[in-house]
Amino acid sequence: MDIFTTMQEERGRLSQSENRIADIVLNDFEFAVNASIVELAAKADVSPPTVTRFCRRLGCESFSDFKVQLARTAYVGMRYFKPESKSIAPADVAQDIITKAQNALFLLHRGLDISAIEQASNRLAGAEMIYAFGSGGNSSMIASELQNRLFRLGLRVTASSDHSMQLMMAAAAKPTDVLIGSSLSGRNAELVRAFMLAREAKVPTIALTQSQSPVALAAEVTVSVDLPEGNNIYRPTSTRIAYLAVVDILASLVAYRIQPQATVTLRRIKQQLVTHRDGDDRQLLGD
Amino acid sequence: MDIFTTMQEERGRLSQSENRIADIVLNDFEFAVNASIVELAAKADVSPPTVTRFCRRLGCESFSDFKVQLARTAYVGMRYFKPESKSIAPADVAQDIITKAQNALFLLHRGLDISAIEQASNRLAGAEMIYAFGSGGNSSMIASELQNRLFRLGLRVTASSDHSMQLMMAAAAKPTDVLIGSSLSGRNAELVRAFMLAREAKVPTIALTQSQSPVALAAEVTVSVDLPEGNNIYRPTSTRIAYLAVVDILASLVAYRIQPQATVTLRRIKQQLVTHRDGDDRQLLGD
DNA sequence: GAATCCTGCAAATTATTTTCTTGATACGTT
């Protein structure tokens, strides 16, 4: 658990002196991470021992341990608790977006249910045919990404972002197949219906979505991704990066699971691409 | 500049004692970041003052400053200089992928040419029609992502991953249009040809690609993304996350540039999606 | 052989933590 979260959670239980310290740390991270205990104490108008106690309360060994913990999560977590910068200077916008993306990955990692991921990859690896569903800009990208990654491993897979097709495919699927669907909100009713149909036909179903959402509940295995989406309407993107990472993890696990077969297929595709380019082998799969 | 890079660069100029310290820090980061100067000195079999001198040489104020710097880049940079873990345990695979993705974002940010990004977004914002090109799994995704993001801002945009179409479109484009193309390797010869055609017709061209590559050289404005792609053939993904972030930044800047218009269009699309769902406004654009 | 640089020792300084004490607040008892 990271120190920022701990600080937020403990906030209520802290004494007023400790709260002053927390304030300073949260608001002027740069200062806090470089300051000595005396400087920090002075700025918070408390005594050094109080700072030590504050660190201990937060679960750190010592003040320097606290600083390390702080610096450690800072790069990713720093902006998470701060209001989004209002600046529209290109450099700030860039930094903002990148930090958010890193945050999303950070939070994804923290909340990742490894056993669900493992189950999902096992089913995918054993499927005779895989149907990857998702609609709208984001989830349809995830679906085609799944197709993209899995066909290279020698698996049979098709992606669809078309609700009618999804329903028909779900109805046509067999128990030896797997249906995997993605929905950022978890409230894609048509996807839920496709899952229902599949489950009636005993087709294994996997959802990539928010936990406890309708989509999550409709699927047999749910790899849940719970991230707070920023509320700037221009930027609904960072969550998707987390989804992409999930796909990446899934595909990698599937690859390791069916290794011999995958290596061969991959090599063949790569060969084809390379010779078609300029004979330079540096080029990796799928420009 | 981060401490890991500095350490790598200074490596040759360090004395043997200092090299021993660097070795320990690089190989056992966890230890280094938690150790006191005495412990670290003992492990490297040098005296504490040598450690202090080592830190100074690396441009740090003091040992504790060094530790903070270390902890700071660590979360992202730690694994970058370490051989990739060989473990295929799901938790390790997940961590590996996420760390790599964060690294990619980190390196992207470090190498980002803000003025190029700004130029690119200005052109996009002023275009009468935008052609977004890219082929293969990754770049075609980037192209459609561009379409996805830009049409919401009320811009006219089409994406194509088909080389023949790309050539025809490039030939048909007008000087008031913009052609934007992506290529991870920078060696997509057909995309180069499309750029050439466009430039002949005085159509502004933007490339998202590796700097100094054929594609980069063919375009008028290049937003360069230079990342070392890991060499595990199963995972060519992290670079793409960086590309997505670039698209995100571009789209955001364009949005800010044409704000009034964009807000209206966005709201309309959103309205449409929301009413079509379950009336819950929490749902953000483009599931 | 001189100069430079590395390196450790010991002392000095600085930082951090512990201990002890005071003051405040809350709670229970009369």
Next chain:
DNA sequence: AACGTATCAAGAAAATAATTTGCAGGATTC
């Protein structure tokens, strides 16, 4: 309601630990 007790916060001072500086011996290089 008033008093006493318990509990906790917080600082002062002392103790400890960590870090840095100055210096000198030794190695290496030119």
